[in-house]
Amino acid sequence: MSTPNGFPQHSRVCLTRSMEGGAVQDLQAKKAGKAAKKEAGSDGAPPKIGTPISETLKLLPEELKANMKIKSITPRPPRKPRLERAASLDEKSWRKWRRFRTSQESLTDPNETSSSNGSLQEASPSPPSRGRASPGNPCCQQDSLHSSPDALEGSPGGKSRGGASDLGKRASEISSAFGGLLRGKGFAGGKPRLAQIMPARPLPPMELNVASHSLRTANRIDSDCLDYRHYSQHKFGRVSSSLSDSRLQGNGTVCDSYSTDSMKSTFSLLTPIRAKDVRSRSYLEGSLLASGALLGAEELSRYFPDRNIGIFVATWNMQGQKELPVNLDDFLLPTDPDFAQDMYVIGVQEGCPDRREWEIRLQETLGPHYVLLHSAAHGVLYMSVFIRRDLIWFCSEVEYATVTTRIVSQIKTKGALGICFTFFGTSFLFITSHFTSGDSKVNERKLDYNKTIQALTLPKNVPDTNPYRSSSSDVTTRFDEVFWFGDFNFRLNKDRETVDSILKQNPDTDVSKLLVYDQLTSEMSRGSIFKGFQEADIHFRPSYKFDIGKDSYDTTSKQRTPSYTDRVVFRSRYKDDIQAVKYSSCPVIKTSDHRPVFALFRVKVRPGRDNIPLAAGQFDRELYLIGIRRRITRELQKRLEQKDQKSSSICSIS
Secondary structure, three states, X not given: OEOOOOOEHHHHHHHHHHHHHHHHXXXXXXXXXXXXXXXXXXXXXXXXXXXXXXXXXXXXXXXXXXXXXXXXXXXXXXXXXXXXXXXXXXXXXXXXXXXXXHHHHHHHOOOOOOOHHHHHHHHOOOOOOOOOEOOOOOOOEOOOOOOOHHHHHOOHHHHHHOHHHHHHHHHHHHHHHHHHHHOOOOOOOOOOOHHHHOOOOOOOOXXXXXXXXXHHHHHOOOHHHOOHHHHHHHHHOOOOOOOOHHHHHHOOOOOOXXXXXXXXXXXXOOOOOOHHHHHHOOOOOOOOOOOOOOOOHHHHHHXXXXXXXXEEEEEEEOOOOOOOOOOOHHHHOOOOOOOOOOEEEEEEEOOOOOHHHHHHHHHHHHOOOEEEEEEEEEOOEEEEEEEEHHHHHHEEOOEEEEEEOOOOOOXXXXXXXXXXXXXXXEEEEEEEEEOOOOOOOHHHXXXXXXXXXXXXXXXXXXXXXXHHHOEOOEHHHHOOEEEEEEEOOOOEOOOHHXXXXXXXXXXXXXXXHHHOOEHHHHHHXXXXXXXXOEOOOOOOOXXXXXXXXXXXXXXXXXXXXXXXXXXXXXXXXXXXXXXXEEEEEOOOOOOOOOOOEEEEEEEEOOOOOOOOOEOOOOOXXXXXXXXXXXXXXXXXXXXXHHHHHHXXXXXXXX
């Protein structure tokens, strides 16, 4: 007789009896296994979780092996290697954290003399009971990380069936516990240690001398105000700046957030002022060393630590052309010096009919960093003085005067125009002139010079900084620093053919053979003109006379000889106060028969007294707004043109 499964009935009875007998043998085998484990535990070799089944079978009786062979046909879920891999990674992280915590406790506790293993045991948390939340992390239920081997084994079947799941649970518990430690939480008895690796205070500020010359007025911080930022941050709870971090980091000034913050004061880049300093300020004291004096040594050292300013002086005979150059960047902002200057003084002879348009173009080119301190005109002689907008408070009232050298002419094309003012404690005089023209009229030009120094009535209200060294017959002796520039009309005493041959033989920078025939150089060496003045070395080609719009010299029937008619000379009351940095021309501007000539100077400035008439920040506000508005409009038009060029498509005919 057979069963529905196809086995004979007597075979089924035998199999049942054998299984009942196997169950009895299983109970005996469990008792024998526990006794073997106790003996093995006494020898100091506890069984491992990952012990192979083949080694376990060696410890069992032969009958149990036979029964397990029968049970091996029962299907079981495969082991999950991913969970074992995750558990091994978490265990490694746990061991690293335990070593780090042990080393921290050994460093922070000077009285601890135990070994690293002892420290680890002391720092280890006590194993909580199953199903009980840890006091350090009550949001999650955790099991012990050091469970006994018996709990892991349970039964021979538990080894194979529940080992992987139990290991996965413990892996997730270890991972959650380690995450809690990273968030500043730990087990009972543990102290958060990871927070100590963060700096307790901001990094020290960067050195104060990293700023460029053009930024030194903004980044200067007094020594007694270095701790002002930390005090104000603690007091007011906020830190802001007038200059964004992106602008500071985009220009290459700083490269990290700590350096960026150290360059800022509490509210701006300006130097902080204490309330007690404001209370003690007393203007119009007339003392060079007065505490808080506007023009005193303290204020001068704050803005100019080396007490030197940069001055740009230029002259250009525009030939009365209505058309202005499209771009003045190459003229006013040459690429050779890395930084713009603190002051720009531009003199024009035979200026364009629309003087206001010329000044707007200058303001548009220099941009919002500069303001027009003063401008004056004498016929077609123009002069404009631009200064950095943060320096206008240190200027006195601006005065000007004119001299006409050709009285019979209704249009004042020849003469001189002078502008003077005091900056801190140094007085400046700028003169632009247009002397008599003609190759052979050297004496007439010397007369123009003598008339100018005698008839130019300056200064008027601003006091002389050193009256003991002044002369009533020479206006240039009544100022500390004098710059005289213009179309002096001195020529080369040589025929056109010889000059052309020299220009062809020598490169642009070697013009020493031409200067041998220069009239002005010869007269200055004799002392008949520009007494006490100097001129920087010339390394550019003659600035006169060109064909308009071309680089060739005069090709008309007159065939005028190329000459250095446009010059810049200077003098100082004190030796080496003025240092010439660059002296050159601008060959890219070709709207006139003259090329613009400019010079860059470094000028020493001295502290002054507050008892002089101050300009009090006066400048041409209307010109400033027009120039900036036009600058923005032109930039937007330029971007729109570039956008149109990119979006335009080229049609092809196939």
